[in-house]
Amino acid sequence: KQEVTQIPAALSVPEGENLVLNCSFTDSAIYNLQWFRQDPGKGLTSLLLIQSSQREQTSGRLNASLDKSSGRSTLYIAASQPGDSATYLCAVRPGTGNQFYFGTGTSLTVIP
Amino acid sequence: KAGVTQTPRYLIKTRGQQVTLSCSPISGHRSVSWYQQTPGQGLQFLFEYFSETQRNKGNFPGRFSGRQFSNSRSEMNVSTLELGDSALYLCASSWQGEHEQYFGPGTRLTVT
Numbered sequence: 001k002q003e004v005t006q007i008p009a010a011l012s013v014p015e016g017e018n019l020v021l022n023c024s025f026t027d028s029a030i031y032n033l034q035w036f037r038q039d040p041g042k043g044l045t046s047l048l049l050i051q052s053s054q055r056e057q058t059s060g061r062l063n064a065s066l067d068k069s070s071g072r073s074t075l076y077i078a079a080s081q082p083g084d085s086a087t088y089l090c091a092v093r094p095g096t097g098n099q100f101y102f103g104t105g106t107s108l109t110v111i112p
Numbered sequence: 113k114a115g116v117t118q119t120p121r122y123l124i125k126t127r128g129q130q131v132t133l134s135c136s137p138i139s140g141h142r143s144v145s146w147y148q149q150t151p152g153q154g155l156q157f158l159f160e161y162f163s164e165t166q167r168n169k170g171n172f173p174g175r176f177s178g179r180q181f182s183n184s185r186s187e188m189n190v191s192t193l194e195l196g197d198s199a200l201y202l203c204a205s206s207w208q209g210e211h212e213q214y215f216g217p218g219t220r221l222t223v224t
Binding site: 044100101 | 116118143145147154155156157160162167168170200202204210212213214215216217218220
């Protein structure tokens with residue numbers, strides 16, 4: 001069974017700092033990996049989707065990379081803002097089956 | 113383009129009752145997945161429906177069931193509610209299931 005781990009569990013940074021969130025998974029036979037953010041009590045907002053054949057995806061201040069062989073993905077957030085405060089979740093879709101395996105998330109606080 | 117909608121947004125039930133939650137996917141999406149989110153277990157996959165057929169199922173008891181209609185709208189039913197069923201129930205839609213997933217705002221179920 002795929003296991004997904006996110007480190008750190010919580011992160012607090014001053015506004016303007018660049019930061020990296022980590023996601024690791026145990027089975028490298030994945031179909032794709034998706035990063036989400038979740039605001040308290042709300043649903044998930046899709047940030048970036050990386051297919052297994054891709055190395056990275058970028059959207060605005062966000063850049064996600066994927067190293068399938070080592071079972072790792074990182075989400076890089078440039079010039080963080082207070083509005084980036086949320087929980088960030090990575091989800092891995094295995095090569096077979098259509099369910100996502102989610103990490104436990106990183107709770108990010110950006111201090112003004 | 114309208115997003116994924118879920119009704120109701122909040123629900124309070126007592127133990128032993130049953131509940132039905134509804135999810136309307138993004139227009140054109142044929143896959144609907146359901147997840148349960150709790151502070152202790154995180155996000156766990158319940159099941160996925162595609163073209164009115166259950167295609168994948170997570171490790172939940174038979175009290176949890178679902179269905180999908182010809183317009184791709186999906187319902188999830190939980191019978192004989194237990195206190196541990198209190199959670200945020202999220203549904204996600206995607207075009208074919210293996211593509212990018214879009215989540216609804218969730219239904220907050222409280223069992224007393």
